[in-house]
Amino acid sequence: MRARILSVVVGGVMLTGATPARAAEPPALPYIPIHFGDAPSPARPLNLRLTFAPAAATDPAAKAGQTPAPPKAFEYSDAYRTRAKIHKLSSWAMLPLFGIEAYLGQKMFNDVTQATDTNRRLHKAIGFGIGGLFVVNTATGIPNLVESRSDPDKRDLPLIHGVLMLVADAGFLATALTRPNSRTPAGLDIYTPKKNQHLTIAYASISVASFSYLLMLFGK
Secondary structure (H helix, E strand, O other), rough: OOHHHHHHHHHHHHHHHOOOOOOOOOOOOOOOOOOOOOOOOOOOOOOOOOOOOOOOOOHHHHOOOOOOOOOOOOOHHHHHHHHHHHHHHOOOOHHHHHHHHHHHHHHHHHHHHHOHHHHHHHHHHHHHHHHHHHHHHHHHHHHHHHOOOOOOOOOOOHHHHHHHHHHHHHHHHHHHHHOOOOOOOHHHHHHHHHHHHHHHHHHHHHHHHHHHHHHHOOOO
C-alpha cells in the first residue's frame, strides 16, 4: 500500500515537471511623464519666423568679400590735348573770316564796279585763309575724333560736329572751283550764272560750318 502511494506521488511530480512553464511576464515599469517644453498657451500663440538666406554671389570679388573695383577712367593722350588746343584757338578766327569774306563777296556781287583789283585780291586772300583754317582744323579734328571714340563716356556731339565740318570742307572747295572770272571773253559770257552759283555754294558752306561751330560751342 505504501509502495502504491509513493508511486502515485512520484508520477504526479514527474507530470508536473513535464508541463511547460509559462513565460514569465516582464515586470511593469512605473509611468514617468516626460516633457519636451511647455506647451504654448492659447492666450500666447506660437510665432514662427522664416529667414531666407541671400543667394550666393556669382561675382568672384563678392565671394571673396571684396567690392568690385570701379572702371578705370579713360585717359586721353598728350597729342590729343595739343591738337584740341590748336583746334580751339584756330576756330576763334572762323566767324570773323566768314563775316569779312561774305561782305566783300556780296559787295562785288551787287555792283560789278566794286570788283576792283584790291577787293578781288582781298577777297581771294581771305578765301585762302578760310581754306588754310579748315585744313588745320580737319588735320587736328579727325585724329581727336578717332581717339575719343574709345572713351566709354563719349558723346555723339563731336561726331555730328565732325561730319558737318567735313560737309563744309567739300562746300568750300566747290566754292573755290566755281569762282567767276570776268577777265576773259569766255568768262564774261558766263559771269552772271557763275557768280550766282558761287554765291549760293559759299553761303551754304558758311551756314553749315557756323551751325556746326555753334553746336559744339554751346552744346557741351
